[in-house]
Amino acid sequence: MTDENTVREESDGPLDFFETMTEKLGSRRKFMGDAAKVGAGAVALSAVGAGTASAFHESSDVDILNYALTLEHLEATYYAEFLDEHSESDVEGSAVAQYFARPTLRYSLYQQIEDVADHEAQHVDALSQTISDLGGTPVEAAEYTFPYDSMEEFVALSDRIEAVGVSAYAGAAPYIENQDVLAAALSIHSVEANHSTFFNVLNLQRAAPNAFNPARNKDQVLGIVTPLIDS
Ligand SMILES: [Fe+2]
Ligand SMILES: [Fe+2]
Structure with a gap:
């Protein structure tokens, strides 16, 4: 595992990846030229904080x-769409699934992606319920475009999306006031890290390359995920 494909990029790797994906999307669809389409999802993310986009200290729980x-x-829709569009035989017949050719892992890839999809759906439900319990209004899902055309691209995009999710929770959690909410957020955060490791391995990256993962503020997260959000 020493060739350059196995060496994870520096922590800005996901940014580079998403820039590439942005170019890919841009050539396929003129989404970047339509500010209105990009608007709503970005607005939902920008709703955090009354001041600058990264000012979590001005944000309520x-x-x-x-x-x-x-x-x-975004994550929940992403995996649900993947599972809708790919059969178990598509996935298990792909080269990516060969990683699980060991007898104890064979034919487990689709099931493991189902696990991740189920986790994301449960995260959506739990966060929505908590927001309602706190008197807030949960945001709705947006429309997204996920730029992948193969199993390899799917696991690469999944790898980046999960890494962004991990860094987003790490960046936001220190600003949560309610200790119960903080505990819930941390329990999700560690699951996102599990997802990240899973897709690191599928993406032929080192499973756990860093002693300390980056925390990203909202500006940084927005910069990465906005290209995936249509409205
Ligand atoms: Fe999640
Ligand atoms: Fe996740």
């Missing part, structure tokens, strides 16, 4: 939870 929910909607 509900604002921060809605920020998390916006990302969870």
Whole structure:
């Protein structure tokens, strides 16, 4: 595992990846030229905080939870769409699935992606319920475009989306005031890290390359995920 494909990029790797994906999307669809289409999803993310986009200290717990929910909607939709569009035989017959050719892992890839999809749906439900319990209004899912055409591209995009999710929770959690909400957010955060490791491995990256993962503020997260949000 020493060739360059196995060496994870620096922490700005996901940014580079999404820039590439943005170019890919831009050539396929003129989404970047239509500010209105990009608008609503970005607005939902921007709803956190009254000041600058990264000013979590000016945000309520509900604002921060809605920020998390916006990302969870994206993740949940992403995996649900993948599972809708790919049969179990598509996935298990792909080269990516050969990683699981060991007898104890064979034919488990689709099931493991189903696990991730189920987690994301549960994260959406839990955050929505908590936001409602706190008197807030949960944001709705947006429309998204996920730029992948193969299993390899799917696992690469999944790898980046999960890494962004992990860094987003790490960036927001210190600003959560309610200790119960903080505990819930941390329990989700560690699951996102599990997802990230899973897709690191499928993406032929080192499973756990860093002793300390980056925390990203909202500006940084927005910069990465906005290209995936249509409205
Ligand atoms: Fe999640
Ligand atoms: Fe996740």
